[in-house]
Amino acid sequence: MELDDAEVKKIAHLARLGIDPADIPEYVRNLTDILSFVEQLNKVDTAGVPPLAHPLDASQRLRADVVTETDQRAEFQSGAPLVEDGLYLVPKVIE
């Protein structure tokens, strides 16, 4: 698996990660190394093997649909970068 500059830029965009253009060659090298290493997985035939999502084969518990938490909005928002009237502020999305 050989990545190129354009692919690294595309992956970074999908992940909404700003990366310094000067670092791109290093990411190309590192990510290619990691993906090549991971390719060892192709040595094993997994036809018919079910994917394992939970080691104990457990599934998610269900609970009654009732309110269990109290309103802590003010406390939760006290650490937010920018809030106004209980709302989180972000740069304008719609003109």
Next chain:
Amino acid sequence: MQHKTLAELSAGLDSGDYTSEELTTACLERIERLNGPLNCFITVTAEEALAAARAADARRQSGKAGPLTGIPYAHKDIFCTRGVRTSCASRMLDNFISPYDATVTQRLAAAGAVMLGKTNMDEFAMGSSNETSYYGPVRNPWNQDTVPGGSSGGSAAAVAARLVPASTGTDTGGSIRQPASLCGVTGLKPTYGRVSRYGMIAFASSLDQGGPITRTAEDAALLLEAMAGFDERDSTSVDQPVEDYRAGLGNSLKGMKIGLPAEYFDGAVDSGVGDAVEQALEEFRRLGAETVDIRLPHTYLSVPTYYVVAPAECSSNLSRFDGVRFGHRCQDPQDLEDMYKRSRGEGFGAEVKRRIMIGTYALSAGYYDAYYLKAQQARHLIRDDFRQAFEAVDVIMGPTTPTPAFRLGEKVDDPVTMYLSDVYTIAVNLAGLPGLSVPAGFVDGLPVGLHVIGNYFDEARLLNVAHQYQQVSDWHTRVPEGFE
């Protein structure tokens, strides 16, 4: 006081030899005096600790103390602590004061344990050397040119340097056991689902598990008893009663079957490490255990499987850090996308970015089957290897790590080589099994760990095995030079 184990300190508090306030003060002074070059702590909470110690002393006087009441401990900075910065060793959370406590934090507080501070770690627990921390690397007290291991490096080094009697860690691919091994202390990763993940900042949710780091197995039993238990707020928490882990520590090992996987004793192991492990096994034979050669044929798939599953889950988990609700936000964003990209680009370090990108790629359209699905299938094969092995043996043993502590900077530019230092621990997380590392010797002055893997919910047996070994060995009592 610093050379006493948690169990001894608990007895000392009980008999009134000293108060928790005196003990806590002594630990804080030792941290003040010795932590500087080691860099074990991101935050020391001296005032809160002294207040908690005084409350613990009052509780003991009123006759309501448990074994951990008044015992100081250090908490990995991945566990949320209400009112105290919880940074996960990332610039992203450098300003994050948690508005709530993790379940583990709450349980330890309810037991009366006294938190001294938050320990240094690899950023978001991604690393095997503690070098990815935003707050700088931790140094190994046995040789300060070497790494303490990671990601719970600060927790392991603090116990090894006798700054604290016990600490907490988390283990996604070896992050409790590998640093415990490299620092010469005892570390236990419980069965997946045994310790609540609520308020433990998520890295790879199907693998993450919290556990104790202590000097002795007996201390690990005491700490695990307080940490473990069912929690409704963690959807993968297992509803099963917590055992009295101390009750079986004295059990004889006569007739116990120890599986030795051929795959863990191959050429990859440093010869000194191999010799130390062989001597430890000889000790277990003298204790009446029997060793049996076994095979775990899919071991070679563990590290590649992990480096698909863990980054995939990390890329999804870390999408919450978007600069909107908490954490770092960049200056003067031009628009929403610029805000996301620059906040995340500035907030995350290089290793975290690499893993987010690998995970994003593995989960992206057209690649999902080739990477994530394939890895989940391989994970099934790895789990079934262990299931089969445990039909014939009681525990599995091998080295915790292929080599002792490596030098700072040695592997930092080569992620794949770094990943291979977790080759023996990773499969245990993929299978969800409990595993423990116990001190088993030294190579050139650096500690070696013996890895003991148990069947599901067999923590009591692992602790029994380690405790019996610690009755006939003294590796866990050795103190690094300069920390006597």
